[in-house]
Amino acid sequence: MSKPSDLIQGTLDLLILKTISLEPKHGWAIAKRIEQVSNEALQITQGALYPALHRLEQQGWIRGEWRASETRREAKFYALTRAGRVQLDKELAQWERLSSAVALVIKTA
């Protein structure tokens, strides 16, 4: 099963968790937010985003809730659960370790 994604495997999860860590967002908003914050460097395709959201929900890290959106249409807003918060910390720590390690190799090797 191939999943079209430019992102390193697992990184998308981290981005999603981080993005909704301040306030619940729906899919569209999550994608937009990531694009904006990364200055359009990270393009999230829907083909990757929604399966990831459903997987995270399945794992109990996020919970979806239908609410009126800013356009007053109903949208599914995703919020972090308690387990999700723990997972976010874990993934952040891991990311730090990984990126500093990569940086180290690039600078010194």
Add this chain to the structure above:
Amino acid sequence: MNPRRWLGAMKMRLRSLARRGRVERELDKELRFHLERQIEENVAAGMTAEEARYAAMRRLGGAEQIKEECRDMRQTAYLEDLGKDLRYTGRALRKSPGFAVAIVLTLGLSIGANSAIFSVIDGVLLKPLPYPQADRIVRLFFSSNDFPKFPINPFDFRDFRARSHSFQAVAAINRSDVQLSGSGEPVRLTGFRITAGYFGVLGLVPALGREFAQQDELPGNGRLVILSDRAWRDKFAADPEILGRKIVLDSQPFTVVGVMPPGTEHPGNDYHAVPYGDSVDAWWPFTFDGNPNQRGPHYMEVIGRLKPGVTPAQAQAEMNTLVQEVGREHGGYSGWHMLVIPLYREIVGADERMLLVLLGAVGLVLLIACANAANLLLARATARQREIAVRMALGAARARLLRQTLTESLLLALIGGGLGALLALGGVRALVALLPAGFPRADSIRVNAPVFVFTLLVALATGLLFGLAPAIRSSRVDVQQALREGARGATGSKHHQRLRDALVVAEVSLACVLLVGAGLMLRSFVNLLRMDPGFRPEHVITASLSLPDTDYKSDAAVAHFCDQLVASLAAAPGVKAAGAGSDLPWTGYDENDGGFTIEGEKPAPGEDFHARYHVATPDYFRALGIPLVRGRFFTEGDRKDAPSALIVNETMARLYWRKRDALGGRVTFTDNPKEKDWMTVVGIVGDVKDRPDAAGAEPAFWWSMLQVPFGQMSVAVRADSDTAQLANELRREVHRLDPTLAVADVRMMDQIADANVATARFSLFLVGLFAALAITLAAIGTYGVISYSVGQRTHEFGMRMALGAARSDVLRLVLSRGVRLAFSGLILGAAGALVLARVLQSLIFEVSPADPLTFAAVGILVLGVAVVACYIPARRATHADPMVALRSE
């Protein structure tokens, strides 16, 4: 994943499954929302409404694909898809019932055969013996180069029992049937004399009363008996007051001290063998009479229960030092040692290989059936290539398609397995009926839970095995190619063709292996039947009698009875010859007599003269049809006061009188012979082997019944033709002479002869059956592949014929392809058979595992079958119409 989280995830999954409709709607709504936002954004960026919609949809990608992936992520898909796959499979199978029936039938048949054979293996080999901690029970044998398994002297046994430390308990048994009289016709009970604690060794406890103690072994104390549950019920109406009651055995009163519970299985023994099972009626104490320094006679069979943690090898080492110790005290056992063999090995050892060969054979059949099923699936996969390509183009994931194809094969295999289980239920009953009489543990063969589990596992493995290759192949469709070709009908890729050819070659080669095995067994069986048994078993009726010592106190009394019986039987109408002897051919043998002296001859260095010993009346040989080679049979003159006469067999004459004629030679059985102790060889008779499949005859000799009378005798009567009524005649004559005698084991001699080839016949029948099944399946497989390729190439054949090819050319073209496949299979199969036939070595008689005749016959058969299987499609190829071919282009 910790348990709480896992539970949460499961709840989610169930929710997703239970509220499938709602989850689906939500998913739809969620994606639509996204799409609308995208459109809005596009419009805001200045696109027209229509442009905005198209751009948004392009951006979103395949909505269905995303949904599918989301469902996958929710993992409800597994369960949901399973239902869908099953429904789809059901539809597909209903559409091509022939295909489904063909696969289910072949699989059912071969899975059923596997389950049936497995239930035999489970009952005979896998189920533990019905004794507590049966793995600690061992048999003990004396052993030397000449006698690999020799019984043990009773006083030696007593010494071993007192001195060994390896055993929790050890006991000795000796077959001694007894005659029960009292009410009605006397009957023979199969009996054993046993030492104290015998049942303790087996871990069994009497249901009533007690077992024997060492005190019962003292001379004079032995008039006690323990009855089997069966004897207690049949002969004594399950009398609850039986303990302490006196019953008459061999004309003497015995006190009943115990009754064993039902299911008391005799562990089997070798001398005057009684097979393993519920086969013994009565046990009475072995008493240690006689001179304890007489260590010559060896007739006790010893069984022991090892202490926990002691291995048979350790026990054997200890026993070996004891053998030497006892030997030093009583004049030497040089060259002798002790064998300690687990009881399980003794009971099933002989049949284990045969059963494993059968399992192997039936396993090969299953592999062939798998190859066949795989072939059929491949053919269908080719036919469905376009459908699969379309589904892939519409966004079906490869894994999804793979799973669906596997669902199909697993479903087929499970239905086949169900059918197989049903077949096994019937097949096992047939198998048990076919088993040779006395087959160990035959009554514990049952189709039970382990057999069903085995069937299920085999079915699942089968489904994976035959489904995987076609599934992988078909999911690897090149979508574009297939869609483009689709218009003209899929041609089936070269990969498919190659895989199918390989499968056919594999099938043929496996079938070859089985055919070679069956061929070797057939040759072996024919050899067994064709072999001159050394006697003529037709029209001979036999029975056994045992004259109680108390009624026949002197040798003269026994000789007198024998004389009269044989004379009156010989006078009966239709009787050609009547004789009596110590035993009959092929019914097992008593141990050898060794250590005799032959006048003027010396045994080979390091060896001893030894021979099977028997006793015979004058007409014994004539009644059994054992030919006289030279000299004479015994006569009425060879009685007590006449010079002692001896008859030897050819092997003994040849082996022991190397330079001289055995006829007239003299033999003695005493150490310091006087003139009267010498026995003279008066005749040489033909050889009879111990068993039909023995390598050769053992040396043997006969004493005259009138000079060395035997109270335990077998009677043989040869008649003109009809022997059926002779049985009554025989009983009448015996009872006229002595109404208290039981006439036991009334059998035709050809029944006895037949029982000796029963195992060979059984395995031949089954292997033959499996081989026939195998070659049929391989033929179907070959037919399928050739027929399919002919179907594919009809157009080509039409063109060829339009261009001038004769029908015979086309015929040859098709046939040669089939024969090429069969030939490849044949070569592979022959090579495999050369390697595998070696496991048959011990099961076949006078045939080399590389028997050229068998291999040649199998080769011709396989090629012949291949030609026949290809002929039908080849004929069809020649009927390809050139005009149709041209027009369709």
